[in-house]
Amino acid sequence: MIEIPNELLIKLSKADSVVVLTGAGISAESGVKTFRDPDGLWAQFDPMELASIDGFMSNPQRVWSWYQHRVEIIHNVNPNPGHYAIAEMEKLFNHFVLITQNVDRLHHRAGSTNPIELHGNIIENHCFNCKKPFFGETNLPEGQIPRCDECGGLIRPSVVWFGEMLPYDALMKAEDESANCDVFFSIGTSAEVYPAANLPFIAKRNGATVVEVNPNITQISSYVDYRISAPSGEALPLLVEKFKDFLSFSIK
Numbered sequence: 464m465i466e467i468p469n470e471l472l473i474k475l476s477k478a479d480s481v482v483v484l485t486g487a488g489i490s491a492e493s494g495v496k497t498f499r500d501p502d503g504l505w506a507q508f509d510p511m512e513l514a515s516i517d518g519f520m521s522n523p524q525r526v527w528s529w530y531q532h533r534v535e536i537i538h539n540v541n542p543n544p545g546h547y548a549i550a551e552m553e554k555l556f557n558h559f560v561l562i563t564q565n566v567d568r569l570h571h572r573a574g575s576t577n578p579i580e581l582h583g584n585i586i587e588n589h590c591f592n593c594k595k596p597f598f599g600e601t602n603l604p605e606g607q608i609p610r611c612d613e614c615g616g617l618i619r620p621s622v623v624w625f626g627e628m629l630p631y632d633a634l635m636k637a638e639d640e641s642a643n644c645d646v647f648f649s650i651g652t653s654a655e656v657y658p659a660a661n662l663p664f665i666a667k668r669n670g671a672t673v674v675e676v677n678p679n680i681t682q683i684s685s686y687v688d689y690r691i692s693a694p695s696g697e698a699l700p701l702l703v704e705k706f707k708d709f710l711s712f713s714i715k
């Protein structure tokens with residue numbers, strides 16, 4: 464039985480600004496593997512070999528085909544009730560911002576407007592050499608990588624790899640929104656990857672109520688004000704339903 468604390472509903476009813484940070488866990492119920500769960504991506508592959516510049520430079524074919532494999536998976540899954548609940552939350556607060564570490568764009572497909580993508584996205588590609596966006600054919604025979612039509616450079620996915628800076632504007636906006644919100648949700652993330660993992664601390668330091676939605680304990684669990692220990696696909700629709708009931712009750 465998932466508990467939504469009444470105190471949290473009261474805080475949400477008084478909140479002007481609400482920020483949500485999501486990680487791979489929000490997509491788990493869509494069938495997209497997380498990174499660090501026992502059956503996650505990193506259990507099979509070494510992230511430094513596959514999600515880093517060095518990894519790409521040392522074996523571009525392997526990295527490119529790993530990403531194409533993940534793109535294939537993402538094309539065959541759909542947003543889950545957790546994604547839709549977050550899209551619904553957007554309509555319930557005066558100021559609502561979604562920040563995601565995910566690259567699968569399932570939030571967009573669920574109707575969230577303008578999520579801040581801290582780690583880029585796996586759907587778009589660009590030239591490793593001149594950065595020119597690439598819109599050509601990506602479905603090539605195994606072992607082949609598309610080449611840039613401008614400079615002939617190798618094409619890479621438009622994600623942020625380990626050791627790469629996050630998009631400056633996205634990170635600045637994410638930090639600013641986290642520092643100025645009333646309630647901050649950390650949903651489906653192990654809170655291990657920086658600088659994204661700083662955001663809940665920035666929020667807390669600035670007086671926000673911090674809520675974690677995650678069936679497992681994470682690096683920030685001991686710091687948060689509320690923990691909803693449940694899968695986001697079940698917890699978030701319930702939270703939205705309880706909050707709407709709370710609002711309609713308090714209006715009467």
Ligand code: BV8
Pocket residue numbers: 485486487488489491492497498499500503514564565566582622623624625626627628629650651652653654655656657658676677678679680681693694695696
């Ligand atoms: C940078 C895109 C400056 C690619 C990704 C030492 C200390 C501190 C930091 C560092 C350090 N050494 C290096 C660093 C920096 C490094 C970092 O943080 N490393 C960590 C691992 C220690 N960070 C970087 O390199 C970043 N850049 O710092 O630039 C710089 C420049 C040069 C040199 C140094 C620094 C770039 C980070 C971005 C990397 N790119 N992804 C791709 O996808 O292939 S990271 C990857 O991890 C994904 O984006 C993912 O979103 C992200 C975070 O993981 P999570 O989303 O949290 O996923 P995870 O599997 O870990 O957890 C899932 C959670 O869901 C679990 O808690 C589970 O319980 C929960 N869950 C499961 N099911 C459900 C659920 N929750 C709810 N419902 C469910 N049903």
Ligand code: ZN
Pocket residue numbers: 590591592593594595611612613614615616
């Ligand atoms: Zn190029």
